[in-house]
Amino acid sequence: MTNKKYVFSFEEGDSSDKKLLGGKGANLCGMTQIGLPVPPGFVITSEACLAYLKRRDKGLQKEVVDQVQEEMKALEKKTGKGFGDPRNPLLVSVRSGAAMSMPGMMDTILNLGLNDSTIKGIIKNTKNERFAYDLYRRLIQLFGSIALGLGDEVFDDAFEEVKKANNASADIGLDGGAMKEVCERFLAIVEKESGKPFPQDPYVQLYLAVEAVFASWMGKRAVDYRKEFNITPDMADGTAVNICTMVFGNMGEDCATGVAFTRDPASGENRLYGEYMVNAQGEDVVAGIRTPSPIMQLRRQMPEVYRQLETLRRTLENHYREVQDFEFTIEREKLYCLQTRNAKMNAAAFIKSSIDMVNEGLISEEKGLLRIQPDMLAQLLHPRLDPNYAAESLAKGLPASPGAASGKVVFDADRAETKSKIGEKVILVREETKPDDIHGFFAAQGVLTSRGGKTSHAAVVARSMGRPCVSGCEQIAIDTAAREAVIGGVVLREGDMITIDGTTGNVYQGKIPAIEPEFVDDLLMILEWADDIAKIKVMANADTPESVAKARKYGAVGIGLCRTERMFNQPERLPIVQEMILSESLEERESALERLLPFQRDDFKEIFKIMEGYPITVRLLDPPIHEFLPSADELVREIVHLRELRKTVQGMANLPDTLKLINPELHDRYSANLEVITHALDELKNQHLAETMIEAKESMLQKVRALAETNPMLGHRGVRLGITYPEIYAMQIRAILEAAAEYLAEGGQVSPEIMIPQVCTLEELKWVHRYVKKIHKEVEKKFGIAVPFRFGTMVEVVRACMRAGRIAELAEFISFGTNDLTQATFSFSREDAENKFLPLYQERGILQHNPFEVLDIKGVGRLMMITIEWARKTRPDMKFGICGEHGGHPDAIRFCHHIDMNYVSCSPPRVPIARLAAAHAKLKEKEFVFI
Ligand code: PEP
Ligand code: MG
Numbered sequence: 011m012t013n014k015k016y017v018f019s020f021e022e023g024d025s026s027d028k029k030l031l032g033g034k035g036a037n038l039c040g041m042t043q044i045g046l047p048v049p050p051g052f053v054i055t056s057e058a059c060l061a062y063l064k065r066r067d068k069g070l071q072k073e074v075v076d077q078v079q080e081e082m083k084a085l086e087k088k089t090g091k092g093f094g095d096p097r098n099p100l101l102v103s104v105r106s107g108a109a110m111s112m113p114g115m116m117d118t119i120l121n122l123g124l125n126d127s128t129i130k131g132i133i134k135n136t137k138n139e140r141f142a143y144d145l146y147r148r149l150i151q152l153f154g155s156i157a158l159g160l161g162d163e164v165f166d167d168a169f170e171e172v173k174k175a176n177n178a179s180a181d182i183g184l185d186g187g188a189m190k191e192v193c194e195r196f197l198a199i200v201e202k203e204s205g206k207p208f209p210q211d212p213y214v215q216l217y218l219a220v221e222a223v224f225a226s227w228m229g230k231r232a233v234d235y236r237k238e239f240n241i242t243p244d245m246a247d248g249t250a251v252n253i254c255t256m257v258f259g260n261m262g263e264d265c266a267t268g269v270a271f272t273r274d275p276a277s278g279e280n281r282l283y284g285e286y287m288v289n290a291q292g293e294d295v296v297a298g299i300r301t302p303s304p305i306m307q308l309r310r311q312m313p314e315v316y317r318q319l320e321t322l323r324r325t326l327e328n329h330y331r332e333v334q335d336f337e338f339t340i341e342r343e344k345l346y347c348l349q350t351r352n353a354k355m356n357a358a359a360f361i362k363s364s365i366d367m368v369n370e371g372l373i374s375e376e377k378g379l380l381r382i383q384p385d386m387l388a389q390l391l392h393p394r395l396d397p398n399y400a401a402e403s404l405a406k407g408l409p410a411s412p413g414a415a416s417g418k419v420v421f422d423a424d425r426a427e428t429k430s431k432i433g434e435k436v437i438l439v440r441e442e443t444k445p446d447d448i449h450g451f452f453a454a455q456g457v458l459t460s461r462g463g464k465t466s467h468a469a470v471v472a473r474s475m476g477r478p479c480v481s482g483c484e485q486i487a488i489d490t491a492a493r494e495a496v497i498g499g500v501v502l503r504e505g506d507m508i509t510i511d512g513t514t515g516n517v518y519q520g521k522i523p524a525i526e527p528e529f530v531d532d533l534l535m536i537l538e539w540a541d542d543i544a545k546i547k548v549m550a551n552a553d554t555p556e557s558v559a560k561a562r563k564y565g566a567v568g569i570g571l572c573r574t575e576r577m578f579n580q581p582e583r584l585p586i587v588q589e590m591i592l593s594e595s596l597e598e599r600e601s602a603l604e605r606l607l608p609f610q611r612d613d614f615k616e617i618f619k620i621m622e623g624y625p626i627t628v629r630l631l632d633p634p635i636h637e638f639l640p641s642a643d644e645l646v647r648e649i650v651h652l653r654e655l656r657k658t659v660q661g662m663a664n665l666p667d668t669l670k671l672i673n674p675e676l677h678d679r680y681s682a683n684l685e686v687i688t689h690a691l692d693e694l695k696n697q698h699l700a701e702t703m704i705e706a707k708e709s710m711l712q713k714v715r716a717l718a719e720t721n722p723m724l725g726h727r728g729v730r731l732g733i734t735y736p737e738i739y740a741m742q743i744r745a746i747l748e749a750a751a752e753y754l755a756e757g758g759q760v761s762p763e764i765m766i767p768q769v770c771t772l773e774e775l776k777w778v779h780r781y782v783k784k785i786h787k788e789v790e791k792k793f794g795i796a797v798p799f800r801f802g803t804m805v806e807v808v809r810a811c812m813r814a815g816r817i818a819e820l821a822e823f824i825s826f827g828t829n830d831l832t833q834a835t836f837s838f839s840r841e842d843a844e845n846k847f848l849p850l851y852q853e854r855g856i857l858q859h860n861p862f863e864v865l866d867i868k869g870v871g872r873l874m875m876i877t878i879e880w881a882r883k884t885r886p887d888m889k890f891g892i893c894g895e896h897g898g899h900p901d902a903i904r905f906c907h908h909i910d911m912n913y914v915s916c917s918p919p920r921v922p923i924a925r926l927a928a929a930h931a932k933l934k935e936k937e938f939v940f941i
Contacts, residue, residue, distance in 0.1 A: 016058040017077035019084060020051050030055050032250030034107025037350050044329055046322065047346050050088040051254035052081040056108065059224040059248035066225065070217055078216070081253070089255055094212040098135065099128035101145070101256040104219040106226060109246035111351050112235050117156040117226050119219045120291060121149035121256060125210040139186030141261050143193050148291060150196040150208055153215065157222040160203045162444075168195045180300055182289065216253075223251045231448060238452060257346045259339040260291045264312075266340040267292045270305055272323045273333045275355040276412055276464075278362025280370075282323050285463045292337055292348065301482045302463045318345040326350055331373050332381065333363050354470065356412060357386040361532045375539050376933055382536065384900045384927040389413065390533060391919050395511050396525045403516035404497045404508075407458070407483025410469035412513040415456030415478045416521040418505050421490045423450025425504070430454070437508055439495055441488050443468040451477060456510045458517060460486045460495075478512030486517070529563065537565055537925050544928035546906060547913040549625070550921055551893055553577055555616040561918040565925055568624035568761075569617065570825060570915020571893035574742055575633050577613055578606070587638045592713055596737065603741040610742060614749035614762075623759030627825065627893075627915075629804065630742050630778075632767040634727045636717040645711040649704060656699045659691045723830075723839065728768025733777050743785045751793035763800040765825060770809040772816045779820055804893070805877055806830035814877040818884035825915070826874055828894025828902075832861050835870045862895070865902035867940070875909050891915055900927035907931035908938050 018024075018039070023031050025040030035053035042048045058074045065071075082093050091100035101123040124132070124146050132142040151165040169192055173179070176188045184192070200208040209215050226232060227249045235241070259267030269292075270284025285302035287294055288311075294300060309316040319338065322345065326334045335353035339346045355363070364378035373381075395414040417435035420426045429436045430453035438454040440447065442461045451457060451471055456478035459468045463482055472479030488495045493504040500519060502508060509522040549570035550561030554577070558569060578587045583606065590602035617626055640648075666684045669677040677684075719725035732739035743764060750760040766778050782801055790797055801820065805811060806827030814824070833840055838848075840862050851857045858864075865871060874892075881888045891913040896902040898916025903924055906914055908931070916924050931938075 014057070014073060015077070016055050016061075016071075016074045017081050018053050018055070019081060020048060020053070023053050028109045029247070030057060030250070032056060032107030032109055032252070033111050033351055034105060034349050035250045035252050038252060038254070040329070041326075041347055041350060044325070046325060047344075049255040049257050049346055049348070050085055051102070051252060052085070053107075054078065054220060054251040054253070056246075056248035056250045059227060059250065062221065062224045063228060063248065070221060075217065078220070078253070079213075082216075085253075085255060093123050093216075094125070094128060096127045096131045099123055099131045101128075101132075102216070103252075103254050103256055104216065104223060105252045105254065105349075106223040106249045107252055107349075108227070108249040110239075110241050111354070112232065112241070112246075117223055118293070119149070119152045119156055119222070120293065121145045122153075122215045122219055123212040123256075124149050125208075125212065125215075127210075128212070136261060138261065140184070140189050141258070143186060143189035144181070144260055145258075145291075147189060147192045147196050148293070149215075150193060150200060152293075153208070153219065154196070154200045154203070156226070157215075157218045158200065158204045160200070164199050164203060165196060168192070168199060171195075182300070220251050220253075223249060235448060252349075254348065257339045257341045257348075258291070259287075259341065260289050261341060263289060264340075264343050265289055266308070266312075267294065267338070268302065268305065268308075268340075269335070269337050270319065270323070271333060271335050271353050271355075272327045273353070273359070273363050273366075275333070275335070275353050275359050276409070278333075278355065278359035278366070280363070280366050282320060286338075286340075292339065301461065301484065312340065312343060315340050315343055315345050322347060327372065331367070331377070333359075357382070357389040358412070358530070358532075360386065361390075361530075361536050365532055365535060376543070379536065379540055379543065379926065379929050380933055382926060384923045384930060387533070387923045387926060388919075390530065391527055391922065394513065394524060394527055395509070396523045399523050401509075401518050401520075401522050403518050404500055405483050405485040405517045407460075407480040407486075407515045407517065408464050408469070409511075409513055409515040410464050410466070410481040411457075411472040411477060411479035413456070413478035414509065414511045414513065414522070414524055416507060416509040416524075417455040419495070419502050419508055420450075420454070420504060421488065421493050421495075423447040423453070426450040426453040437510060439486075439488060439502075439508075440468070441490075442466060443471070456480075456512065458483060458486070458508075458510050460484060460488055472512070478510055480510045480512055480515050480517055483515070483517060533922065537922055540926045540929035541565070543932050544925065545932050546903065546911060546928045548921055548924040548928055549627075549891065549913050549915040550918050551897075551915050552918055555613060555620060557918055558617045558620050561921060562620055564918050564921035566624075566918065566921045568621060568913070569626045569628075570891050570897070570913060571765075572617065572626060572628045573632065574610065574628060575631055575637075577610055578638060580609075583609055584638065588710075590738070591635050591638060591717075592710060599735070600737055603737055607741050607745050607748075610745035611749045611752075614746055615753050618749060618753045618760045618762070619758060623761060625761045625763055625800075627763040627765050627802075627823075627891075628742075628746050629765045629767050630729075630739050631731055632728050634717070634719065634722040634725060635731065636714055636719075636722070639710060639714050639717070642711060642714045642718065645707060645714060649707050649711065652699060652704050652707065656695065656704070659695045659699060662691050663688055723833070729766050729774045729778060730768065732766065733774065736777075736781055739778060740781050740785060743782055744789065747786055747789040747797050747799065748793070750799065751789050751795050751797050754795050754797065755793060761798065761800075763802060763823060765823075766801075766803045767827070768807060768830070769803045769805075769817065770807040771813060772820060775803060775817060775820045800889075802889075804830075805874075806834065806894075808834050808873065811873045811877040814881040815884045818881035818888055821881075821888075822885070823889040823891070824877065824881060825891045825893045826877075828865060828870060828874075828892055828896045829862065831873065831894065832866060832870050835866070835873060836861060863899075865896040865899065865905060867901075867905050871905055871909075878909055878911070889913075898924050900924075900930065903927040904931040904934070904938060905940075907935065908940065 020039050020042035023039030025036045028036045031053045086092050091098045093100045101121050103120045105118045129142050129146055133139050154160045155162050172192050178184050197208050259265045266286045266288045267290050268286030273280050274283040284305040287302040333353040334350045336350040337348040360382045367373045368375055368378045417437040419439050420436045426436050426438045427449050435455050437456050438450045439458045442459050457468050457472050459481045460483050466481050469481045486495050486497050495502045507521050509518040547567050549568040550566035551571040552558045552561045552569055553573045586602050586605050590599050593599035746762050750762045753760055800822045802823035803821045804825050804827040848860055890911040893915040897914040898920030903914050
């Protein structure tokens with residue numbers, strides 16, 4: 011017999027122990043302890059949940075039952091009511107609450123303690139039969155669906171029937187008699203569907219409810235959610251259960267229930283934001299059954315309660331120093347707070363509230379940065395609807411989660427999932443959403459609901475995911491069974507394209523063009539704070555002046571990877587590149603390279619200008635050169651076509667003579683026209699079908715075949731090309747140094763870095779370094795100016811890691827190309843791995859992540875650490891960076907900071923994310939554990 015404590019009253023629970031008490035439970039304890047108006051209650055710990063799940067078929071453990079009973083007695087004392095006492099019945103709610111907030115994931119049952127006899131007490135004490143039966147029907151349905159696993163539909167259908175029979179459009183239109191009928195029907199449903207009558211013993215109700223909440227931790231919805239958001243057992247293990255005395259928002263017109271945020275979760279503005287519903291219970295607001303009223307209305311309707319709410323808002327923020335999302339109930343004009351949690355908001359709101367809270371002295375700049383998840387910033391860097399595009403909206407709902415999205419209409423979550431799996435973009439259109447729809451949210455571009463407010467399930471979940479959402483769009487009539495929706499006269503069928511704008515609430519037919527987002531001042535300020543704190547610098551991977559300009563705008567302090575081959579791909583350059591590749595002699599190749607040089611030089615100069623003085627790391631040609639030529643298959647097809655066409659044209663040339671032979675009269679009639687045609691065909695043949703041209707294609711085909719490799723990514727590429735065709739590297743080195751010299755001569759500042767790819771031994775570097783030295787001398791002489799530069803290498807080959815000490819003798823900097831280094835470390839080819847076996851590996855847990863997306867710290871990371879350690883033994887001031895795709899990911903950035911790298915380099919749109927992640931890495935450096 012252990013003495014383990016599984017149950018804590020709100021007065022005694024340790025509000026800092028979210029792991030044990032769950033977020034909701036810990037906060038209920040915290041709020042109670044600072045004197046906020048929380049109805050009395052207690053928490054059953056997540057440890058009790060885990061213990062239950064281990065021996066589920068045996069029911070709740072005896073210690074838990076005993077401790078719950080003890081606390082129920084205490085509740086009876088505190089409230090002066092009795093659980094199951096028909097004279098003055100105590101009713102309670104049972105709510106789940108894990109350490110991590112998982113909105114809508116777990117279940118809640120209200121009004122436990124009601125039965126056929128205690129309901130009489132409620133009627134007597136409140137003199138309100140409707141109210142009592144309203145509570146009872148809610149309990150029976152919630153209990154039936156959650157604890158007994160019956161579907162909601164049977165209840166919903168019966169409820170609709172009674173509403174119809176009473177000509178009521180909403181529950182509020184039903185009187186006591188009708189509600190009683192609903193209860194009777196519901197009780198019959200429970201008995202019929204579950205095979206047992208609805209439990210009348212309040213304690214049986216309570217224990218079954220607790221068990222159901224515990225069990226829901228392992229339900230599909232909760233498991234999927236944890237998987238999607240990477241919630242591991244060390245973050246949340248099991249759910250706690252909160253038992254709380256019921257207070258009633260549905261006792262009459264002086265009662266209400268609502269959900270509010272201490273600041274506006276869409277904009278971050280410092281004002282009370284929320285919705286409420288008079289004469290309703292909490293679930294009505296969240297489920298979006300009726301559309302609630304904006305909180306400002308309460309100011310007029312119940313001014314005193316509104317003042318209490320304002321006080322509550324301030325107290326909550328002063329205590330938690332974070333924006334709160336809280337639920338409240340007003341019972342006979344008295345305010346109760348039923349739960350609070352850190353608000354889920356979009357990125358714009360986090361940014362604005364961070365700046366405001368720092369200015370208000372509520373939090374420090376560091377906290378202001380840490381509360382914004384770097385990846386969230388992507389939301390601000392997404393396109394929005396083009397304001398200049400004149401489009402008439404079909405309907406307008408509530409702007410529930412900002413951003414715009416276009417996609418094909420689907421009416422259920424399963425359909426959304428299947429469609430998105432085949433690459434279609436969809437908008438999930440529902441009357442209202444429920445937790446069961448969660449997979450539809452993941453799959454959809456956006457969500458549109460015809461019912462529910464800004465705090466409905468759809469709105470809350472969409473906001474937390476950064477998905478656009480329009481809710482409560484009442485002009486839309488949805489017929490899910492027929493798979494269509496009608497807005498005004500327009501019928502939308504499944505598969506029709508629509509656009510929703512979660513910033514304005516507008517819904518449009520068809521696809522509306524979107525535009526690039528603006529970089530707002532608030533974001534700039536946050537990123538400036540981040541830069542002041544971060545140690546690791548953020549550069550960008552960019553290869554054209556346009557993308558370099560974007561990178562600069564996003565705050566990159568240099569270019570960590572300029573892939574020169576991408577500069578070859580423009581229409582006026584590619585033919586010269588091809589000519590260079592097809593050259594039969596050095597002279598021919600040099601002539602083509604000479605024509606390419608000005609293009610590269612001009613681009614580099616432009617890039618130097620844009621990045622004025624910041625380092626520009628230019629990587630010399632890397633991919634196998636056959637990539638610049640058409641494929642052999644393509645060429646064979648072209649050659650066959652050209653030959654056939656040539657034959658046809660030749661045949662046409664014989665036409666006048668043949669015609670003359672068989673019908674001179676016809677020939678005379680058409681001879682003038684035929685002459686024009688044959689002349690034109692002759693021209694075509696000479697200009698486009700000359701034998702020499704076809705031969706040129708054939709020789710290109712030969713070259714392509716000659717260049718073909720069994721495994722090109724491990725073949726003739728990178729520095730290997732530079733050594734076999736030194737003139738190519740020579741041209742590129744000259745272009746870089748001449749551009750630098752020209753810009754220096756104009757008074758600019760430059761800091762070029764020449765980077766050699768795919769190096770595996772110092773000897774390779776030495777070869778290239780020789781040309782660099784020679785060309786550098788020539789350029790300095792030609793321009794009469796000293797040109798500073800650095801010489802370095804990429805590390806993307808395992809041998810280079812192992813020989814880092816030697817390579818550092820010549821390389822002044824090293825940039826980890828983790829794309830190739832990951833392939834090399836795993837010996838996986840990325841394309842084959844991702845197409846063939848990686849998804850299964852992840853599904854089976856053989857690999858936790860796709861290593862091409864999430865840096866494999868244990869393997870690739872370990873190699874990076876060794877490289878740095880050995881290279882710095884040779885060259886203590888060696889500069890290190892990362893330029894593989896991982897360079898823009900917060901976890902990888904944290905690791906790079908930990909191993910003392912100097913910079914990360916990522917694509918321009920990820921630069922803001924990386925800047926914030928770099929600050930996080932510094933602020934959280936003490937917590938980093940390398941496993
Ligand atoms: C790398 O390998 O990580 C890299 C940046 O080079 P690329 O992706 O161009 O091969
Ligand atoms: Mg590479």
